[in-house]
Amino acid sequence: MKALEEMKMLIWTAQNSEDHEKRNWAVRDIIEEIQKYHMWKHIAKYTRVTISGLDVEDIKQVFLIGVAEAIPHVDINIGDPVIYLIQKGKWSVLDLLRKHYRNDLRQYCHACFTETRLHEKGGVPICPVCGETGHSGLIERISRNNLDDGTYLNFVSDDLLLEDIVVSNYLVEQFRNRLSGRRREVFDLIMISGYDRHACKNYIKDIADLLGITPSNVNIRLRQIKKAWHEYMYESAVTNDI
Ligand SMILES: [Zn+2]
16 A cells, blocks of 8 residues: 555646656556555445446446546645545545436326326325325335436425435435434425425425424425535545445
C-alpha cells in the first residue's frame, strides 16, 4: 500500500504532467491502488443491497469510473485526497443504485387494466384511476424492482424529492428506523400506503385527515423527513454505513 505522500505525488502527476503518457500512468496507478486496497470495504454493502439487474462487476466498474473522473478535480492540499476519491466512487455507485433500483410497490387493476402505485384507503386497496376497490378481488399487488427507464421518477411526492430514497429496501428500512412519531406515520402513508400526489387530489389534506392533524403540520413533517433523509445520506456516505 502506497503512503499518502506517494499518492499525492501521483495525483499531482496525473493533474499536471506535461507528458500525456505520464499522466495516464499516474491515473492508472492511482486507480490500481484504490482498487487493490480500498475499494472492496467501501462497496461490499452496496453489493449486498442490490437485488437484481446489476452485478458486482458493474458496481466495481462504476466505483472506479467515479474515482477516475474525480482525479482531475481533487485538491492534494486539502485533507486526504484518497478519501475524497473514494467518496466520489461511492457516490457514483449510489447514483447507479438510485437509477436502477427503484423498488416500486405497484398494483394492477383488473377492472380498468391499469398499473399504478400502491394505493389504499382504510387498509383496502383502491384503484386511483377507476375507483375499483380491493373488495372485488380485482386489485392485484405487485412488488418489483424496476430498471428505471425514467418513468418511475414519481415514486414519491415531488415535494419530498425522496425519489433517491428508493435505492433498496435496505436503505428504506434503515432510514425508516430513524423516524418516529408523526414523521414515521407520514412517511408510511406516503411510502407504504401510496398517499401521494399521483394517487390523491390533495394528498397533504388526505394525510392530515387520516392523522387528525392540520395540513401545515403535515408539511412541516415532510420537510423534517426530507432533511432527515439528506442527513442520513450524508452520514452514510462519510461513515461507510452504506
Ligand atoms: Zn381501475
